[in-house]
Amino acid sequence: MNTLLEISDLSLDLKQDGKWKHILHQVSFSLGKGETLGIVGESGSGKSVTALSVMRLLNERIARYPQGEIRFTEDDHPVNLLTCPETTMQHLRGNRIAMIFQEPMTSLNPVIKCGEQITEQILLHKKQTKEEAKQHVIELFKEVMLPRPEQIFNSYPHELSGGQKQRVMIAMAMSCQPDLLIADEPTTALDVTVQKGILELIRKLQQKHGMSVLFITHDLGVVAEIADKVLVLYKGQVVEHGSIRDIFLKPQHPYTQGLLACRPSMTVRLRKLPTVDDFMRDHERGVHTDVEALSIAPEERAAFHQQLYAGEPLIAIRNLNKLYPLRKRKLFEKQQYLHALRDINLEVYEGETLGLVGESGCGKTTLGRSMIRLIEPSSGQIFYRGTDLTSLSTRAMREMRKDLQIILQDPYSSLNQRLTIGDALMEPMRVHGIGRNDSERKRKALALLERVSLNETHFYRYPHEFSGGQRQRISIARALAVNPKFIICDESVSALDVSVQAQVLNLLNELKQEYHFTYIFISHDLSVVRFMSDRIAVMQNGAIVELGDADAICDHPQTEYTKKLIAAIPKGICMNA
Secondary structure, three states: OEEEEEEEEEEEEEOOOOEEEEEEEEEEEEOOOOOOOOOOOOOOOHHHHHHHHHHOOOOOEOOOOOEEEEEEEOEEEEEEEOHHHHHHHHEEOOOEEEEHHHHHOHHHHOOOHHHHHHHHHHHHOOOOHHHHHHHHHHHHHHHOOOHHHHHOOOOOOHHHHHHHHHHHHHHHHHOOOOOOEEEHHHHHHOOOHHHHHHHHHHHHHHHHHHOEEEEOOHHHHHHHHHOOOEEEEEEEEEEEEEHHHHHOOOOHHHHHHHHHHHOOOOOOEEOOOOOOOHHHHHHHHOOOOOOOHHEHHHHHHHHHHHHHHOOOEEEEEEEEEEEOOOOOOOOOOOOOEEEEEEEEEEEEOOEEEEEEEEEOOOOHHHHHHHHHHOOOEEEEEEEOEEEEEHHHHHHHHHHHOOOOEEEEEOOOHHOOOOOHHHHHHHHHHOOOOOOOOOHHHHHHHHHHHHHHOHHHHHOHHHHHOOOHHHHHHHHHHHHHHOOOOOOEOEEEEEOHHHHHHHHHHHHHHHHHHOOOOEEEEOOOOHHHHHHOOOOEEEEOOOOEEEEEEHHHHHHHOOHHHHHHHHHHOOOHHHOOO
């Protein structure tokens, strides 16, 4: 196989707070023509900076390369991408080397129509007229299976779903038929069904155009779906490199073993998820980590459920509907509505974790927020301990919210950037009159930080000073500050590394045991929901299409829709049993 990209002994330093920090340490690998290499590791392992180095997108004032080369072969002539002139890089970027970024909303210009953004790139690199470029873009949209390509050409990014925006980014990357496609976390936080479609699309385009793919992710299960070989990065160093089969069936490094084990399994029910830290710590002590020892016996689970469902429901939802008015296209047109929720009837028992699963737009988040009246339902009733929440005044509902909390998907946007973490924790205590004074509230806030594995120094910091996993722990601590009884976790781990995700899931279960919480756990990931939930409710088009025991639904789904969700889970994850 001819080598297209070869990285030799690449070391990278980044300037942080005025000091140079080692990020990459003598990273070496090669990528053949038509081959797919998966680069796997946690946040901070060096995956994305490796990709940005290939594109030479790191600012020279904050990045330096003490040693190493990045050689890209164009027309049988190798080019060192670190030392070649900027004019050469401008020719290669977007033309011979293209990149799909993790977040398409921030990668696409929000004030320029999608079609125009791709047309601009084609006109820059290809000798085509504007009309030819437009037709080329429409053909690309058809190739990436976007619906209504002519309409999407004239649409702005905010008018498209997450999966559609990612397909626009793929079309942009493919517009000049590159030799190398770099995909940096292109499926993170997408539905499993959308994720499967994106992976199949990249594979199909690769086979059609014979390009090479550098696929970056933190999830080994996703890599198993698309890659030929895997490179595992840990703290900027290559710890393992081999074929998919060797890495999955015979992982040698404890870090790789931990990445494989910490993803929830669809075949074994565990009491607690193993973490990467467990494997690294046990390796240092010369101990073998026994995942099977963490499993729960079916008899134990059945006895717990018998006791759980013998009581009265904590939450009872009756005939709940939510309608959103759609924009009128004509002045006297009859008002049309989107049915976000359709006659929802559901009961949640005290001490239960009920999972809500489904694709984006199925109504999961709308239902969760309607339960605590962050969204006002159009009709129906919501009973909490026998009290109809829909009949309460605004003031009475504010008092009730002390018992009803929510942990949102993005902890960065849900935390006030101007408040220190201490103030963010103490604010809801002041609102609900918890603690006699700020001194007492501070003691409670510090105790909460300690409970979520943070410390006193974090009390005085701001949200931007924390990692994603730490911010999610802070959001959990803030929800606990008012001593709630019922917590909605709305996609609260979907954008986290699999290892950090395992830590947060374990923490949520520990807190449930300690404080006797009741959870609604919303996610598009059935493997995560199965690990967390006693029962699962599957939603489609605003309605609950299947409801039952979590294990029963995952092992013996009754509806075609649920079967489709399960089939979309990357098979590499199932290899971890």
